[in-house]
Amino acid sequence: MATLDRPLSSGVCALTIILYTSLLNGPQTVKGLSQSDVEHHCMRPCDWPSKPRTCRYEFTVEWSYSMSKACFKCPFNVTDCYRPHCLALDGAPRAVAVVNKQFPGPSIQVCEHDQLSVQVNNYLVNAEGVTIHWHGLHQRGTPYMDGTSQVTQCNIPTRSSFTYEFLADTPGTHWWHSHTGMQRSDGVFGPLIIKQAAPDDPHSGLYDYDLPEHVVVVHDWFHEVTVNRFAGHHLSTLSGSPDSILVNGRGQSIEYTMSDSNQTYKTPREVFHVDLGKRYRFRTISNAILDCPIEVSLDKHNLTVIASDGSPFEPVQVARYVIYGGERFDFVLTADRAVGRYWMRFKGLGLCSGVQGLAMVVYNNVEGEEDLASEDYPGIAPEGILLNPFNLPASETVMTVDQLTAIEKQAESLENNDRTFYIAMDFGNITNPNYNHPDYYPVGLKPGHFVYTSQLNFVAFVPPGSPPLTQLADIPEFELCSFESTEAKRDHCKEAYCECTHYLEVDLGEVVELVLVDEGIPFEGSHPMHLHGYSFQVVAMGKIGDSTTVEEVKRLDQAGGINRNFVKAPRKDTVIIPDGGYTVVRFAADNPGWWLFHCHLQFHSDVGMAIVLHVGKDQDLPPKPKDFPRCGNWYPHGNETDKPPPSQMPCSALRSTSSMSYVFMALNSCMVVAVTRLGCASFWC
Structure with missing residues (x-):
């Protein structure tokens, strides 16, 4: 059950003071993990048979600062870089x-099988x-616990809390992150690992330690x-490239010079x-x-x-791999x-x-300083x-x-599918x-x-x-647009900007196939596509050339040119689509x-690739948690009949633009709302 509570009671405040004191006085026993992480009773070897626990966490989201006063003399004194609350990052x-x-x-x-309960307190001072x-x-x-802003829940308001409660029933390496604004990019993320007892883990015999x-x-x-950077890149000339790559929040980018010796120091890397x-x-x-x-x-x-x-698969020995x-x-x-x-x-x-x-x-047996290849060396894998x-x-x-071989407890045959959707992705000119x-x-x-628009x-x-x-x-009906309705407007939207709350509807129990096509026309790029609520089988993948079109892929498929694998196809929830190629997934x-x-x-995703x-x-959904928070538009007097007519409502249906005007089309075949530089006007059929 979800609750919208006051973030902290007086009892919790007292507990916070105690924990704060212990953090200052106690050592961090494992680099990269705080003392509270290491001591959590749910971080343990998993029992067989299973002995589930209730695992409670409290997350307080707030703004901080890297290389702050909490870092004391970091990086001149490297020990200070590991102090509680010191965010050394890359300096x-x-x-x-x-x-x-x-x-x-x-x-x-x-x-x-553990039960998770995570109370999230929003203390962001900018009221996000x-x-x-x-x-x-x-x-x-x-x-209701998926945590997708404005899709599965309302945002947690500032100075408020929301408690997520769900079962750890998807084993493997996962993670948690903010799904609001750009907070994930600025630091609101962390690991979520669901381990298994050795008899349940098909790979437990391959390693000694996890x-x-x-x-x-x-x-x-x-x-x-x-x-x-986002605003400067899309509205001006700021770079769309990063300044560094961090590993567990650590890296080296900025040099600090000791004033008395002129010796330079950098922040520590992860070990x-x-x-x-x-x-x-x-x-x-x-x-x-x-x-x-x-x-x-x-x-x-x-x-x-x-x-x-x-999802496990048959082991593959590699020299390198790419992660998106x-x-x-x-x-x-x-x-x-x-x-x-x-x-x-x-x-x-x-x-x-x-x-x-x-x-x-570092091999623990090493003594003294050993020669290490230069950081700039391309690598000796x-x-x-x-x-x-x-x-x-x-x-x-x-x-x-797609060439990996899945290990499945019970193989799920998806050879016969009910629906196939071809989805093009690219940067619109x-x-x-x-x-x-x-x-x-x-x-x-x-x-x-000039900035291309990802769609x-x-x-x-x-x-x-x-x-x-x-x-x-x-939600006003004309804000929503179905996959089928936008298909009918495809040629128009290739030439003019279109936007809406775009959705694809399928019946419960259908086997769905998505043929994902990265047309790759403006330039070479990549799009790791993630599906909430599911994992899928990757049944085909191919690169046609430097660029392609969804129509070309359809023709290739209809001619039998895309070979699908339904035998132990690898299972993922995030997959890359080759530029100028396709990936086919089923679930x-x-x-x-x-x-x-x-x-x-x-x-x-922030520009609209979703x-x-x-x-x-609705009748297929589980019961909504009691007192689940609500949000949205408000109209005077709280009466549905008092909603303004479409000509006065926000113009956020399928929106398309030309060089002279903006045209907003509601794809219910009965209403078109045209928006010019003079404002909104509605037309009814």
Whole structure:
């Protein structure tokens, strides 16, 4: 059950003071994990048979600052960089959004079947709302806990709290992050690991240790608050590339000079410890914000990759693998090389080309200082397979994710599907009125001020004023547009900007196939597509060329040119679509609700690369939690009949623009609302 409460009672305040004192006085026993994380009773080896626990957490979301007074003499005294509340990051001072004054936020590590309860307190001083999405958890029976702003719930208002309660029933490597605004980009994220007892884990015999400190969160990072870079990139000439890549919130970018000795110092990098001859499970998570595929390797070591997005597959030994925003990959590291120190490299690709994150793997037996390859050295990973490449076709040395072989307890046959949807994605070469004006500064008027618009099926997604999961009746009908209705307007929307609350409707129980096409026409990019509420089978993937069209892929498919694999196809919830190619996924729509499907790159999704999957009817949903919060538009007198006529209502239906006017079309075939520079006018058929 969800509750909207006062964030802190006096009893909790007293407890907070006690915990605060202990944090100041007590050491941090594991780098990357706070004392409270390490001591949480749910972070434990999992029992067989299962002995579920109730795992309670409290998240306080607020603004902090990197390299603040909490860091004392960091980086001159490296010990100070590990002080409680010190956010050293890569040494660049900037405002940072945090949970419990940690970056990344608290690491939730529980066992399968545990019950989670997380009270989220919003203390952001700028009065932003907050929601937390539990990325990778399907929320079966608890769709109200998905944490998708304005789709499954209202934002948690400032100085308020909301308690998420759900079952840890999706084992594997997952994570949590804000699903409101750009808070994820500024620091509101952290790991969510659901472990299994050894008899339930098909790979338990491949490793000796699965340690809490071997969770690896990587992401690109700005030296300024993200909204400034977002606005400056879309409205001016600021770069869309990151300043650095962080590993568990650590990196090196800024040099500090000691005034008396002129010696330079940098903030510490992340360090992982291993013992010679032992095997370790590492869990990697990408919180990529930009078009930033990250290639992972470890000098002189092969990696045995065993799972992705929580789903196990037959082990694959690789030299390198690429992880995209929202994805997770688990690998086993066998510590069988010469005792020493080795770089774990996180090489940026795409817009991150030229940027590299580094962490150090240290054999505990090493004594003294050992020579280490230069940070700028391209890497000395052994030759072998590259898994999950960035815009490369499959080959003898390149393995795409559709070639993986799933390990399923009970194989689910999806060979016969009920519905197939072809979804095009790309950057539209159109005048987006949010960032261009057709008269004052249209697209192409001034070199360097042009920004493409990322869309699905040539339509930009606009979140509604109220969440459709619980308040569908409160959303004006003309704000919503179905997949079928936008299909009819496709040719028009290719030429003019279109936006709406875009949704795709399927019946409960249908087997759904999505043929995802990255047309790749303006330039080479990547789109890691994430589906809430489900994992799917990746049954086909292919790169046709530097560019393609959804029509070309349809013709290829109809001619039998796309071969689908229905035998142990790998299961994921976030997947890449090759630029100039396609990815085909299938799943059984057996989880009713309103589930967002979107590109997991912050800039792409915020511009509109998303659609909502509506599964089932209201009567298929579980009961709504008591006193579940409401939000949305308000009209005087609180009477439905007092709503203004369409000519006076917000013009946010399927909106399209030309160089001379904005035209808003309601796709119910009965009403068209035209908006010119003079205002709104409604026309009824």
